[in-house]
Amino acid sequence: PLAGRVAVVTGSTSGIGLGIAKALAHSGADIVINGLGDPEDIDRTCAELENSAPISRVAYDGANLMKGEEARKLVERTVDQFGRIDILVNNAGIQHVSPIEQFPPEKYDAIIALNLSAAWHTIRAAFAPMKEAGFGRIINVASAHGLVASPFKSAYVAAKHGIVGLTKTIALEGAEHNVTCNAICPGYVWTPLVENQIDDTAKARGISREEVIRDVLLAAQPNKRFAEVEELGALAVFLCTPGGRSITGTALPVDGGWTAH
Ligand code: NAD
Numbered sequence: 001p002l003a004g005r006v007a008v009v010t011g012s013t014s015g016i017g018l019g020i021a022k023a024l025a026h027s028g029a030d031i032v033i034n035g036l037g038d039p040e041d042i043d044r045t046c047a048e049l050e051n052s053a054p055i056s057r058v059a060y061d062g063a064n065l066m067k068g069e070e071a072r073k074l075v076e077r078t079v080d081q082f083g084r085i086d087i088l089v090n091n092a093g094i095q096h097v098s099p100i101e102q103f104p105p106e107k108y109d110a111i112i113a114l115n116l117s118a119a120w121h122t123i124r125a126a127f128a129p130m131k132e133a134g135f136g137r138i139i140n141v142a143s144a145h146g147l148v149a150s151p152f153k154s155a156y157v158a159a160k161h162g163i164v165g166l167t168k169t170i171a172l173e174g175a176e177h178n179v180t181c182n183a184i185c186p187g188y189v190w191t192p193l194v195e196n197q198i199d200d201t202a203k204a205r206g207i208s209r210e211e212v213i214r215d216v217l218l219a220a221q222p223n224k225r226f227a228e229v230e231e232l233g234a235l236a237v238f239l240c241t242p243g244g245r246s247i248t249g250t251a252l253p254v255d256g257g258w259t260a261h
Helices: 015-026 039-052 068-082 105-133 154-177 198-205 209-220 229-240
Strands: 006-009 030-034 058-061 087-090 136-141 179-186 251-254
Touching: 006 015, 006 068, 015 030, 015 039, 015 087, 015 136, 015 229, 030 039, 030 068, 039 058, 058 068, 068 105, 087 105, 105 136, 105 154, 105 179, 136 154, 136 229, 154 179, 179 229, 198 209, 229 251
Parallel strands: 006 030, 006 087, 030 058, 087 136, 136 179, 179 251
Antiparallel strands: none
16 A cells, blocks of 8 residues: 555664564555664665565665754655655654663753654654655654653653654644654563663662563553554554544554553
C-alpha cells in the first residue's frame, strides 16, 4: 500500500526505529535510514532491509540530530535524492535516569535537543514539500512518558510531553493539506534504550536489576509484557494508509494499559 512513498525514519539503526523502517519497507515505501552505529553493521542492516523488501530502495544518512541544522539537512538531502518526502518518523531518542539534584545539565540539554528539538527541525523542513504534494504523514515516537510521568526521568518526561504538544500543533497546521501528525506512545519495549537504563534505575531506587524489571518496568504495564517493535511498525504503517487519513493530532498509547491507570 505504500509503493512510491518515500519515508525518513530517524534513529532507525536500532530498536523501534528499525522496526518501523522494516514495516514501512515491507509495505513498499522507499526508506532513508538514520542513526548512529558501526558503519559495517549499518551497511548490513540496509542490505538486509533492501533484500527482504525488494521493491523498496534503502539509503542511509548519518545526520547527527543533536544539531538542528543537521536535522534540516537530513530532510533536504532526502528530497534532493528521492524527489519527495511523504512520511517522516521522528524516532531518535535517548534516556538518562537520575534524581533531579544529581541530573547533569548537559544530559538535560542533549535529551531536549534529540528527543524534542530535532523533531521540530525535521518537521519544519518537511512541511512545505508535504503541503505542496497534498500528502504528508508525520509520526512522532513519543512515549507513555508523553502522557504520564515517572520519577528520575525529568528531562525525558519534559521532552516527551513537549513532543505531544508539537504533534497537536502540526496536526492543526497540516489538517487542510492532508498532512497528518500523530504521536505514538509506547510503554516499555525491550530495546537497548531500556536495557541501558536498568542499572541507573536500580541505583536511583536502591533495588536490584531483577526488581527493576518486575517492580518498576513491568509493574507499569497491566498486560505484564514488553511490547515488540513489530507492533509499533504495524501502527505506523496503518497511519500512512488510507484508513489513517482522519487520524491526526492524537497521542496513541501502545502500552498494555499503563496510561489507563
Ligand atoms: P534505541 O537506543 O534502540 O535506538 C535509538 C536510535 O536513535 C538509534 O538508532 C540511535 O543510533 C539513534 N540516535 C541516538 N543518538 C542520535 C543522534 N545524535 N542522531 C541521530 N540518531 C541518534 O532506542 P529505542 O528504544 O528504539 O528508542 C527509540 C524511540 O522510542 C526513542 O525516542 C524512545 O524515547 C522511544 N521510546 C522507547 C521506549 C522503549 O521502551 N524502548 C518506550 C517509549 C518510547
